[in-house]
């Protein structure tokens with residue numbers, strides 16, 4: 001059995017669409033939410049199996065990649081995330097480039113000599129590399145607004161607290177798009193797929209926009225979203241949108257969960273620091289200076305969090 005292992009976001013799914021247009025193969029699909037990046041641990045192979053891996057970090061999958069190669073598979077690997085110390089093996093072919101703006105669909109586009117360029121443009125928009133999308137499309141007459149929307153909606157589909165929260169399982173969304181020579185043909189022939197994602201996105205955003213505000217002033221805003229699939233799908237994107245609209249303000253998006261909240265913290269865009277220090281004051285907190293989170297903030301700790309947020313920013 002052959003395996004196609006890919007991240008469940010726009011870049012992962014569309015990389016596979018491109019590759020299988022040029023090299024059709026009936027493989028078992030292994031994918032999940034955007035955050036599920038340890039995917040090779042789900043793969044057990046027989047000698048001679050072919051495994052293709054797209055858009056998940058080699059560092060995070062290093063041990064299982066070694067195991068799969070040891071079990072006798074040959075592996076073709078494309079990615080743009082940190083590869084750690086990498087790996088060399090006679091049956092491993094890697095196309096890894098961590099340069100800014102390069103996403104996996106661009107690496108696949110290069111590998112295929114630009115054969116399915118419009119798909120790579122949509123994927124670049126979806127992975128949040130609009131400048132790269134414009135460069136790839138240079139000289140071609142492509143419907144850029146449609147490709148941007150497609151990339152962004154496929155990316156949105158990858159977010160959720162569990163696979164049950166997603167509008168489409170990423171393997172199903174791949175199957176919807178697979179085989180179409182261009183994203184334009186896909187959009188033309190299956191408008192219901194984009195229709196469902198656009199509607200879901202609009203609904204999720206309107207719930208988020210109307211969410212409860214716990215604190216708001218010129219230095220920061222704290223919001224709480226209800227315990228619903230739509231909140232878990234959209235909380236990250238909603239927080240980014242608030243941050244972009246108010247670059248001098250810090251933001252915390254709390255999503256209700258049993259006994260407390262999942263917390264996502266964004267430092268002000270104008271000085272990207274302090275998010276990690278705030279998160280680390282709580283047991284399940286962690287992250288980076290610009291963006292951090294708390295996996296579970298107890299309801300009883302809410303007041304302490306709001307006070308710590310006020311002091312942090």
Ligand SMILES: [Mn+2]
Nearest residue numbers: 011055103127
């Ligand atoms: Mn990517």
